[in-house]
Amino acid sequence: xxxxxKPVSQExxxxxxxxxxxxxxxxxxxxxxxxxxxxxxxxxxRSRLHDDDLAEEITxxxxxxxxxxxxxxxxxxxxxxxxxxxxxxxxxxRDEFRRRSRHARPTDPSHLQDTKVHHDTQSTPTDTAPLRxxxxxxxxxxxxxxxxxxxxxxxxxxxxxxxxxxVGTLLARHHRALKKLKAIMDPTPQSESSENQS
Amino acid sequence: MNENNLNHHDPETDALIEQLDxxxxxxxxxxxxxxxxxxxxxxxxxxxxxxxxxANAPIPQPNFMPGWKFNIAAALLIVGGVSLLLWTAxxxxxxxxxxxxxxxxxxxxxxxxxxxxxxxxxxxxxxxxIDELDLLTNEMHTELSLPxxxxxxxxxxxxxxxxxxxx
Numbered sequence: 001x002x003x004x005x006k007p008v009s010q011e012x013x014x015x016x017x018x019x020x021x022x023x024x025x026x027x028x029x030x031x032x033x034x035x036x037x038x039x040x041x042x043x044x045x046r047s048r049l050h051d052d053d054l055a056e057e058i059t060x061x062x063x064x065x066x067x068x069x070x071x072x073x074x075x076x077x078x079x080x081x082x083x084x085x086x087x088x089x090x091x092x093x094r095d096e097f098r099r100r101s102r103h104a105r106p107t108d109p110s111h112l113q114d115t116k117v118h119h120d121t122q123s124t125p126t127d128t129a130p131l132r133x134x135x136x137x138x139x140x141x142x143x144x145x146x147x148x149x150x151x152x153x154x155x156x157x158x159x160x161x162x163x164x165x166x167v168g169t170l171l172a173r174h175h176r177a178l179k180k181l182k183a184i185m186d187p188t189p190q191s192e193s194s195e196n197q198s
Numbered sequence: 199m200n201e202n203n204l205n206h207h208d209p210e211t212d213a214l215i216e217q218l219d220x221x222x223x224x225x226x227x228x229x230x231x232x233x234x235x236x237x238x239x240x241x242x243x244x245x246x247x248x249x250x251x252x253a254n255a256p257i258p259q260p261n262f263m264p265g266w267k268f269n270i271a272a273a274l275l276i277v278g279g280v281s282l283l284l285w286t287a288x289x290x291x292x293x294x295x296x297x298x299x300x301x302x303x304x305x306x307x308x309x310x311x312x313x314x315x316x317x318x319x320x321x322x323x324x325x326x327x328i329d330e331l332d333l334l335t336n337e338m339h340t341e342l343s344l345p346x347x348x349x350x351x352x353x354x355x356x357x358x359x360x361x362x363x364x365x
Contacts, residue, residue: 022245027238030245034234042233043225052228060240067244128221150215150222178211181218 019081023070043151083161134184142177
């Protein structure tokens with residue numbers, strides 16, 4: 001039985017070419033990669049660290065690592081760029097989060113929330129603070145799925161490549177994480193709310 | 199099925215998915231317009247084209263011989279040099295004395311003396327000629343002195359009968 005090669009989408013082919021040219025040191029290709037991925041990487045770091053400057057620093061660090069590896073080792077056709085990039089991002093964010101947690105002083109949560117509300121209301125009409133606070137309460141795995149999906153704009157297939165989990169499992173975990181978020185944001189029991197509606 | 203839109207369609211969580219998408223979009227648009235350029239600047243040193251291999255090639259170092267080899271080579275060189283010197287000195291007696299430069303010198307001196315001598319002769323002859331000319335000039339000057347000339351002229355005009363000579 002012959003194994004049929006997986007059909008390569010036009011988007012995948014464009015990314016493959018971009019990465020290949022980037023590995024050859026072409027600046028245009030790097031600009032393309034930066035335009036495509038940098039804000040998605042930033043958003044993931046920003047979501048976890050709640051700090052714009054630190055998120056930008058992490059983003060720069062991730063791209064410096066990618067540039068160093070690509071230009072030194074060249075582009076491996078078999079390697080998938082996106083999972084690699086976001087795995088580096090996740091590891092870098094996790095390391096930074098742990099580092100900060102070790103050095104963090106106990107802070108009044110209400111003060112933290114006030115700060116975030118002030119920042120977010122400057123640019124968005126809706127209040128994002130409760131949602132951010134709810135995400136902060138998720139466990140690491142659920143949070144990763146939520147952030148890779150909604151901040152990194154990755155498909156479940158791509159997330160499955162990054163986390164080495166089947167797509168079905170990820171779908172189920174994503175749905176469960178959504179339920180948790182909803183429960184955190186709206187602690188009113190389901191039955192109680194349905195009674196109020198009736 | 200589009201994998202990017204693969205979600206559980208649960209009416210209870212649809213609104214939450216929209217909120218999460220909006221939050222992600224907000225975080226992606228948080229950086230200012232110079233964000234990408236700052237990023238490019240930070241990686242520019244890493245993406246510079248790799249230098250030509252020649253630039254990285256190790257500079258060939260002179261391969262010095264080991265000590266014992268160097269000593270043998272130096273001894274051979276000295277022995278060879280000394281042998282050549284001795285051989286040259288031994289053959290020196292067979293060589294004809296070089297007299298050509300002395301002959302050339304004497305010939306040249308003689309020629310020079312001859313030339314000088316001729317030149318002196320020429321000068322003395324020339325001097326004699328000049329003296330003779332000077333003498334003749336003086337004589338002519340004496341003969342053509344004014345009184346005598348006038349005398350001769352007056353005599354000539356009185357005795358002249360030719361048609362061209364009449365005033």
